[in-house]
Amino acid sequence: MAILAPGFLANLRESAWSHIMNKQLALYALDVARSLGASYADARLIKTVTETVETGNLFVVYAGESENIGLGIRVMVRGGWGFATARHLTAQGVVFAVTKAVEAAKASSRILNGRVKLAPEKPHQAVWQSPFNIDPFKISTDDKVNLLLECEKLMRKNKLVKQTSGLLTFTREKKLFVNTEGSDILQTFITSGCGIDAQAGSHEHFIRSWPNSFGGQYESAGWEMVKRWDLLGNSERVADEAVAVSKARQCPEMVTDVILGASQLALQIHESTGHPTELDRVFGEEENYAGASFLTPDNLGKLQYGSKIVNLTADATVPHALGTFAYDDDGVSAQRVELVKNGLFVGYLTSRETAHELGLPRSGGMMRATGPGFTPLVRMTNVSLEPGDAGSLADLIADTKKGILLDSNYSWSIDDRRHNFQFGTEIGWLIKNGKIVEPVRNPSYWGITTNFWNSCDAICGPSEHVFWGIPTCAKGQPCQAIGTGHGAAPARFKNTKVGVAKPAEDKPKGGAHSKSRSGHHHAKLPRHNRHCAGGSK
Amino acid sequence: MITQAKCKKIIDLAIAHAGDRVSDMLVTVFEQDQATSRFANNEMTQNVDTSSITVTLYVNARNRTAVTSTDNTSTRSIKRAVDKAIEMAAVLPHDATTLKVLKPSNWTEDSAPMFSRYDPRIAALGPDDRLARVKSIVEVARRGRLKAAGIFATYLNTFAVGNTAGLFRFDQQTNIECSITMLSASSSGWQKGFGCNLDTVDPVALAEGAAMRARKSRNPVYVRPGDYTVILEPSAVLDLVSFLYGDFTGTEHWYETSSFLKKIGKSVLGDNITIADDASHPLQTGFLFDDEGMNRKKVTIVKDGVLKSPVKSRRSVKYLGGSPTGHGAAPTASEGEFPMNIVIAGGDSSLEEMIASTKRGILLTRVWYVRDVDPNTKLLTGMSRDGTFLIENGKVTRGIKNMRFNQSVIDMLKNVVEIGQPVLAAGEETFPAVVPPMKIEGFRFSSRTKA
Numbered sequence: 001m002a003i004l005a006p007g008f009l010a011n012l013r014e015s016a017w018s019h020i021m022n023k024q025l026a027l028y029a030l031d032v033a034r035s036l037g038a039s040y041a042d043a044r045l046i047k048t049v050t051e052t053v054e055t056g057n058l059f060v061v062y063a064g065e066s067e068n069i070g071l072g073i074r075v076m077v078r079g080g081w082g083f084a085t086a087r088h089l090t091a092q093g094v095v096f097a098v099t100k101a102v103e104a105a106k107a108s109s110r111i112l113n114g115r116v117k118l119a120p121e122k123p124h125q126a127v128w129q130s131p132f133n134i135d136p137f138k139i140s141t142d143d144k145v146n147l148l149l150e151c152e153k154l155m156r157k158n159k160l161v162k163q164t165s166g167l168l169t170f171t172r173e174k175k176l177f178v179n180t181e182g183s184d185i186l187q188t189f190i191t192s193g194c195g196i197d198a199q200a201g202s203h204e205h206f207i208r209s210w211p212n213s214f215g216g217q218y219e220s221a222g223w224e225m226v227k228r229w230d231l232l233g234n235s236e237r238v239a240d241e242a243v244a245v246s247k248a249r250q251c252p253e254m255v256t257d258v259i260l261g262a263s264q265l266a267l268q269i270h271e272s273t274g275h276p277t278e279l280d281r282v283f284g285e286e287e288n289y290a291g292a293s294f295l296t297p298d299n300l301g302k303l304q305y306g307s308k309i310v311n312l313t314a315d316a317t318v319p320h321a322l323g324t325f326a327y328d329d330d331g332v333s334a335q336r337v338e339l340v341k342n343g344l345f346v347g348y349l350t351s352r353e354t355a356h357e358l359g360l361p362r363s364g365g366m367m368r369a370t371g372p373g374f375t376p377l378v379r380m381t382n383v384s385l386e387p388g389d390a391g392s393l394a395d396l397i398a399d400t401k402k403g404i405l406l407d408s409n410y411s412w413s414i415d416d417r418r419h420n421f422q423f424g425t426e427i428g429w430l431i432k433n434g435k436i437v438e439p440v441r442n443p444s445y446w447g448i449t450t451n452f453w454n455s456c457d458a459i460c461g462p463s464e465h466v467f468w469g470i471p472t473c474a475k476g477q478p479c480q481a482i483g484t485g486h487g488a489a490p491a492r493f494k495n496t497k498v499g500v501a502k503p504a505e506d507k508p509k510g511g512a513h514s515k516s517r518s519g520h521h522h523a524k525l526p527r528h529n530r531h532c533a534g535g536s537k
Numbered sequence: 538m539i540t541q542a543k544c545k546k547i548i549d550l551a552i553a554h555a556g557d558r559v560s561d562m563l564v565t566v567f568e569q570d571q572a573t574s575r576f577a578n579n580e581m582t583q584n585v586d587t588s589s590i591t592v593t594l595y596v597n598a599r600n601r602t603a604v605t606s607t608d609n610t611s612t613r614s615i616k617r618a619v620d621k622a623i624e625m626a627a628v629l630p631h632d633a634t635t636l637k638v639l640k641p642s643n644w645t646e647d648s649a650p651m652f653s654r655y656d657p658r659i660a661a662l663g664p665d666d667r668l669a670r671v672k673s674i675v676e677v678a679r680r681g682r683l684k685a686a687g688i689f690a691t692y693l694n695t696f697a698v699g700n701t702a703g704l705f706r707f708d709q710q711t712n713i714e715c716s717i718t719m720l721s722a723s724s725s726g727w728q729k730g731f732g733c734n735l736d737t738v739d740p741v742a743l744a745e746g747a748a749m750r751a752r753k754s755r756n757p758v759y760v761r762p763g764d765y766t767v768i769l770e771p772s773a774v775l776d777l778v779s780f781l782y783g784d785f786t787g788t789e790h791w792y793e794t795s796s797f798l799k800k801i802g803k804s805v806l807g808d809n810i811t812i813a814d815d816a817s818h819p820l821q822t823g824f825l826f827d828d829e830g831m832n833r834k835k836v837t838i839v840k841d842g843v844l845k846s847p848v849k850s851r852r853s854v855k856y857l858g859g860s861p862t863g864h865g866a867a868p869t870a871s872e873g874e875f876p877m878n879i880v881i882a883g884g885d886s887s888l889e890e891m892i893a894s895t896k897r898g899i900l901l902t903r904v905w906y907v908r909d910v911d912p913n914t915k916l917l918t919g920m921s922r923d924g925t926f927l928i929e930n931g932k933v934t935r936g937i938k939n940m941r942f943n944q945s946v947i948d949m950l951k952n953v954v955e956i957g958q959p960v961l962a963a964g965e966e967t968f969p970a971v972v973p974p975m976k977i978e979g980f981r982f983s984s985r986t987k988a
Contacts, residue, residue: 062604069608283577286686289716416906420984478585
């Protein structure tokens, strides 16, 4: 043990002191787990602070900060898993929680097909900080409020706009991971999110948002991302487009070439590539809720998932993306894993447990939990479509004789095996002879995953490639919502069915119909009753 | 499990520390002890036993409201959260529409139901008790040469509300939840139970129901998409109708975003449809007061197809008139109110009678990933899942491959031809509600899928 200089403890800043104390508690949890018979244990001590400012119709509708701290303890006893959370960060609180986890693991061990085994991972000792330039917690609350209210005023310059809103949210998470194999990893994450939207229309309300729908864009970055997305500079355009959609005709039903805008393509990747490549789903562990996958192991290395230009990867090492980290919640270092190479299905998202089960030598490092109250699951990192050679979006439009550009997700649904999907977007732009000719309302497209990806004939280049963040990916029971990243540049899909989600012809048009924001109806629940439903799952 | 005295102490501490720095303040305490045994492939895959608490402070300082929350109930942490909220509120713009906190009155009198929603037998269940239930479910699977996946979970929920006007409300409830999927090589079946009382959820009966559906839907066939007579089991009804809940709120009428705008007093659904929000209904779950501490009143939202009244918060009645109904969320403008205890009136048909009276139709156990795609007509899309059957000449004849639907839920509720007895149904898109099975004409399937 190191000998401390006199006065050392007194001079320690409070945060450093509490870190040392808490680390001792985390290590103590491992000792207790071992003494109670655990063959493996890990402890995650996590402290999270989140600041959110939300405005609506020129009022501050929410300004607040939440703080959470807890110790999640996962243990394996006789090959069965148990998990518990210590709310009280005292020796007594830790013993209480570890005992509960061990009791749960013992119960698990009595109904197993075989003992759980983990793919090997060498112990890591590391300290890591996600990169950022400007600490968002050092920007004053009134600057944040003023930015959003200024955006709302600009959006309301168009008098046909009916509703406006804005959102800024920032999280600082400090996570210590220790396990009985000797890993000792401290990671600090700064995450920022920003978004604005406008609704227009008489009786029928149509929405446009920026930089993305459902709260905006999320990145592993600081205040600089808010500046980069230039909410002020896009406010008037967003408002004008909401008005344009409200006056546009219904998207016609047709089979045509579809160009997906990058943020919509990000969700397409999330739902039709990310989820079906989660190996725990493939093994049936999510059958009761999130579902399974058509990408069974007999397809690995054989299935032509997409066209030759389709390359999809899971890369947790990309700076500033929402699914980025240095080590996962199995203590495995971040990696870049190929999922689809030249159209061929070649890889899975894995954990130490599922990697061993498939016979892989090492986990891909995709195990994550939503805070200390949850046990980790196989989650997407940054599952992305590699850029292609189709140049800019303008180049791709110019190269399209007849088609439609679909931008900003509005509605999303896919079956429990991830075959049959249907998406809707905020806006569609009809393309004729290489030019955008008119906007359409309520556009939607439908497809079967492998048919769709095999119809991909053009992907824009690196200049259009953005790592979009989805903050609410839902999975597991109890349900966990977590952030994932998806790099995408606009891409074209040939002969796609469009306009499937249209009102039936025999229904009366007009009247007092109105539009509430898709997926947001659950956001009105009191916070403690919020359900995972409404997120992406 | 936290005590009433401890909740009161936390709330009193926060209020005392704020002192005259705030105009008024609301404090809520929500604690949940949750234990979930999760299984798949006939083995236990996860077994978690967790506890969480959130203390939330809504601070109004001269008509500027900021919100802070913490899961640390130490004196130091609560005081820090109060100070932070006051610091944030100070820089916010003045909001003249800010409401003062609710005073204790006849709206906040204790409204305990005739029965308890706290079952000590649920609170006493431990990992071995959960194991015994999982084993009994897996035994049903093994007997039928099926694979079981799902959860058996228990919840102990505590909710307390207090404010600077002297209001204090407290309640504790238990919940039990069991969701089971049974799988054969070519098919699946699903059942889910939820309740406040141990006797309301029978894992073996649910397992047998799921197994029966998996067996009956073996080797499913394709049927052509199109308009069908469908029979929806209660969970499927719930997960579709829940997309109307927002339209039933005063705030959506005030903001002019409800699908039923300016239709109060008019026929909006079929004349056989009556929908209420009734927290005291004997089959319901949840707390009897809202986030501001007001009693949740019974509200008849739709009576015989006619829209009677949305649920209203103290804020929305300022614009809509009438009285608040006790469905308010926390006092921020974005939250509004929400119907948390929907009850759809039943009819006199049994599920068997609905099937017997159907010449050709489809029986849906469960819908999945439902989203609204054209909110102007409340057009929803989603998939069938875990037990989709063809009905021919009054009999369930075989399983069919899952299909995608594109169907307006408003039109659906205009085309209900038979209604069964309501049960406390649990789905995946929303929280449980009291909902009957329904037989519906002209339900539109748009495409099919492989599984």
